[in-house]
Amino acid sequence: MGSPVSPLTANIFMEWLEQQAILTAPLECKPRVWKRYVDDVLEIVKRDTAETLTAHLNQVDTTSSIKFTYEVEQDQQIPFLDTLIVRKPDKSIKLMVYRKKTHTDQYLSFTSHHPLHQKMGVVRTLLDRKDRIVTEEEDKIKEEAHIRQALAKCGYPKWTIDRVKKQMEEKQQRKTKKNKSTTSDQKSKGLVVIPYVAGVSERISRTLKKHDIATAMRPHSTIRKMVVHPKDKQEPVKTPNCVYEIPCGSCDLTYVGETKRTFGTRMDEHRREAEKASQQKYTRSKRKESESHFKNSAISDHVARANHIINWGEAKNLRERK
Structure with missing residues (x-):
């Protein structure tokens, strides 16, 4: 089973959902095994009850933030992460490496301009996955043959695989003998x-x-x-739906606003209103009277009341509004 939401979002809900879903699941579809990694779940249920359990899981989360889908066993096998779980005739299981049908076996080319140890790391990763996942020796031989064939198409010489394989075997022998190399103690x-x-x-x-x-x-x-970048960078003054900042040039106050229009258009409006407010001549009585009336914006109010000058040159577009 899996969820189309991001792993981080899924993790927030999954622990709570697991407890509720398993606790309240109908007896006929209650899972015998439930193993989850992030938003991928491996479960064992009674035959033909996967659809019923999936419907139950989707009812537990009333917010519909997580949507479960399911995949049933086909030809006695089912994939889970990088592992293909195969049911044998004697009812036991074996594990193999799983590759999607769209997998192309394209790895870092050996002719690419990268350090040799990075290319050897590709070999080591594939061989290590083979050793960790595959459970039967016959399947390990087939998997290694597949790795050699895939890497050969990417330009890897035979010696690269043989060298890495030898290094891994030597490391395993040292680990078995519990011998530490002298360099391991050096920091x-x-x-x-x-x-x-x-x-x-x-x-x-x-x-x-x-x-x-x-x-x-x-x-x-x-x-x-x-x-070349696929899109030309848009000038800040031409950016719509943004949050902007305009500082005062006479004090430490700063005006922060947002607009659906372009930043440049809203700046021009503020500038005209501020200039109009600054051009008005006030007597002492008229200035006191004007303080009880508000202008079209906080900027023009500030200019009229404090007789300050706005620093238009430092105005900037902070971010695009979501």
Whole structure:
């Protein structure tokens, strides 16, 4: 089962919903097993009761913030996250790696301008997933063959997989013998982030490693930096539906307002009203009388009463109003 809302929103409701839903579920569809990760749920229910349970779950949340859908077992198997759960003829289960039908096996190309350890990390991740998920040796052999074939299409030489596999086996042996390498006790003196340049960054990294300084590499040129933005940036004065700020040039007060029209249009209106208010000449009695009347905006009121000058040059569009 799954919910179309974001994982963060789902987590807020799911703990409460789980308790209520399982407690009040009809006996004929009460789940025997309920395992959830964020908004994905694996459950075991009686045959042909998944639809009834789903309807019950959608009734528990009266706000309709979470909408449950369900997927039933097909051909004795069902996916859950990256795992394919397969029911064997003897009623036991085995686990395999699950890939969607739309999965393309496209990984970081070996010819791309990235450090070698990042490419080896792709190999390590796929092999580690195979070892952690797949439960039967025969399926592990098939999964490794699939990994080799997929990585070969991405340009990975055979030695990359063999080297990573050997490193993982050696690490497992050290872990079994409970031996710690001498470098594991050494603490790094710091981390340096450098732009990646093939052949140069590796030498710098090796030099810094001699001084117990870790190195991270990042690309200095990306496609995002090179391509033109799909949309031209809109000038602040032409932005509609915004919140804006206009400071006074004679004191510390600031006016904050919002408008559905463009920022520039509303600024011009404020400016005209303020200029009109500042041009009026008041005697002492007329100024006192004017203080009991309000102008069209707080800005023109401030100009008329305090005889201050507005700093129009520092006016700015704060944000687009949602």
